[in-house]
Amino acid sequence: MKHLLSQIKIEVNDKLYLKDPESTDLGRRIIQHSILLIDRMGFEQFTFKKLGKEINSNESSVYRYFENKHKLLLYLTSWYWAWKEYQLVFSTANIVDASAKLQKAMQVLTRQVEKDAVISHIDEVVLSRIVVNEFSKSYLTKEVDRENKEGFFAVHHRLVLRLREMILEVRSDYPYPSSLASTILEGSLHQFFLKEHFPSLTECSETILPSDYFTHMVLNVLNLKNNG
Amino acid sequence: MKHLLSQIKIEVNDKLYLKDPESTDLGRRIIQHSILLIDRMGFEQFTFKKLGKEINSNESSVYRYFENKHKLLLYLTSWYWAWKEYQLVFSTANIVDASAKLQKAMQVLTRQVEKDAVISHIDEVVLSRIVVNEFSKSYLTKEVDRENKEGFFAVHHRLVLRLREMILEVRSDYPYPSSLASTILEGSLHQFFLKEHFPSLTECSETILPSDYFTHMVLNVLNLKNNG
DNA sequence: TTATATTTGAAAGTTTTACTATTAATTTGC
DNA sequence: GCAAATTAATAGTAAAACTTTCAAATATAA
Numbered sequence: 001m002k003h004l005l006s007q008i009k010i011e012v013n014d015k016l017y018l019k020d021p022e023s024t025d026l027g028r029r030i031i032q033h034s035i036l037l038i039d040r041m042g043f044e045q046f047t048f049k050k051l052g053k054e055i056n057s058n059e060s061s062v063y064r065y066f067e068n069k070h071k072l073l074l075y076l077t078s079w080y081w082a083w084k085e086y087q088l089v090f091s092t093a094n095i096v097d098a099s100a101k102l103q104k105a106m107q108v109l110t111r112q113v114e115k116d117a118v119i120s121h122i123d124e125v126v127l128s129r130i131v132v133n134e135f136s137k138s139y140l141t142k143e144v145d146r147e148n149k150e151g152f153f154a155v156h157h158r159l160v161l162r163l164r165e166m167i168l169e170v171r172s173d174y175p176y177p178s179s180l181a182s183t184i185l186e187g188s189l190h191q192f193f194l195k196e197h198f199p200s201l202t203e204c205s206e207t208i209l210p211s212d213y214f215t216h217m218v219l220n221v222l223n224l225k226n227n228g
Numbered sequence: 229m230k231h232l233l234s235q236i237k238i239e240v241n242d243k244l245y246l247k248d249p250e251s252t253d254l255g256r257r258i259i260q261h262s263i264l265l266i267d268r269m270g271f272e273q274f275t276f277k278k279l280g281k282e283i284n285s286n287e288s289s290v291y292r293y294f295e296n297k298h299k300l301l302l303y304l305t306s307w308y309w310a311w312k313e314y315q316l317v318f319s320t321a322n323i324v325d326a327s328a329k330l331q332k333a334m335q336v337l338t339r340q341v342e343k344d345a346v347i348s349h350i351d352e353v354v355l356s357r358i359v360v361n362e363f364s365k366s367y368l369t370k371e372v373d374r375e376n377k378e379g380f381f382a383v384h385h386r387l388v389l390r391l392r393e394m395i396l397e398v399r400s401d402y403p404y405p406s407s408l409a410s411t412i413l414e415g416s417l418h419q420f421f422l423k424e425h426f427p428s429l430t431e432c433s434e435t436i437l438p439s440d441y442f443t444h445m446v447l448n449v450l451n452l453k454n455n456g
Numbered sequence: 457t458t459a460t461a462t463t464t465g466a467a468a469g470t471t472t473t474a475c476t477a478t479t480a481a482t483t484t485g486c
Numbered sequence: 487g488c489a490a491a492t493t494a495a496t497a498g499t500a501a502a503a504c505t506t507t508c509a510a511a512t513a514t515a516a
Binding site for chain 1: 463464465466467
């Protein structure tokens with residue numbers, strides 16, 4: 001995986017940036033350090049001025065790459081979901097059994113991101129924390145419908161629909177495949193959050209994983225026996 | 229319900245306000261119109277200055293009731309969850325069968341709020357939209373652990389734990405009662421959001437309700453047959 | 457290699473937000 | 487009817503969220 005991924009460029013909607021941050025050294029530093037800064041101080045406290053300082057550059061230079069910090073967040077989360085989509089497609093590619101495939105997909109989508117990471121300047125472990133803590137804020141806005149029309153959430157939607165298809169391959173008569181798929185994706189982020197901050201609201205811990213919980217759920221809801 | 233509720237004062241953590249907004253006419257106008265304004269313009273665009281203008285009062289007067297808009301949001305969402313808790317306790321009080329009780333609880337917690345509403349100055353339908361769109365923002369912050377220690381999320385936690393207990397009454401050996409309870413509460417907000425903004429990611433619609441989806445899920449996960 | 461174009465950095469300016477402080481007017485409680 | 491409390495109005499501050507200008511550095515093309 002390591003080698004393969006380092007060759008591949010994760011693509012996100014090009015309306016999310018003014019200038020492709022992957023195209024320059026400054027751009028890559030913006031991405032790299034925005035991830036670290038947002039993780040450290042939270043999205044609300046994060047500003048382009050602070051980021052400019054952090055990378056020994058300038059606020060105005062950051063504004064040449066991204067219109068505002070909201071677009072930057074959309075860029076980062078889109079990148080994350082595109083990366084997950086790549087993993088999903090790759091790791092389920094040769095599985096023929098629909099149930100085994102679905103279970104593999106769920107494991108890929110709900111597992112904790114580990115730090116054997118992969119792509120040069122992006123720390124995927126830190127980015128995954130940002131997704132847990134900030135992803136909701138990217139769509140819980142008054143602009144969501146307009147931005148959705150522009151395709152800003154397309155990668156994430158594609159992922160949900162891929163999972164939905166795998167659910168239907170296993171049980172074509174299951175009545176809520178989209179809802180179940182979206183619950184798994186959003187719900188696993190939520191369970192990771194609860195584990196860190198509201199541990200009394202989840203069984204998830206160091207030993208019990210969101211994957212275990214959701215796998216159990218899906219096996220029962222789709223009336224399967226474990227064959228992963 | 230109407231009559232009963234109008235007698236009862238919903239109580240929230242008193243550290244959330246500087247002066248009890250239920251104690252004065254101005255306070256009640258602040259609550260009433262903050263709900264309408266946040267719904268209209270979204271939490272990010274909402275300010276105390278705009279609210280002051282809206283109620284023919286002043287920014288500085290609003291600040292005498294609430295430290296900042298984050299505390300106001302915590303107040304509003306706590307109020308909502310306390311109201312839901314009241315409904316939950318009331319409507320499950322005399323049900324003896326554990327399974328029927330759980331199903332009733334789920335229905336109360338995941339149903340759409342209807343406009344036969346109840347408490348004088350608070351529009352519960354609009355407030356429920358705010359909860360769908362803004363509740364996550366109240367805890368996805370860097371201050372969450374400190375605020376949790378202060379009990380700012382206590383009402384919501386209590387609700388999750390009540391649901392958890394009902395799940396365990398039905399299936400004491402179900403391994404993920406807290407996670408399932410938190411998934412139902414958070415997940416139903418999410419399904420309402422998807423229905424409005426990302427309809428391709430959910431089956432929920434005018435005819436299919438989040439209640440239907442989650443009821444089906446819980447019946448299967450807990451291996452029950454429908455007896456609600 | 458020099459001229460030209462592009463990118464970046466530094467600084468200053470604008471508007472809005474998120475407050476705080478002061479004081480005057482109004483309301484309320486006794 | 488007077489004192490105390492509350493509210494409204496105004497002004498002020500610091501920081502956020504940008505925009506503009508310009509000069510310096512760097513890349514590129516002739």
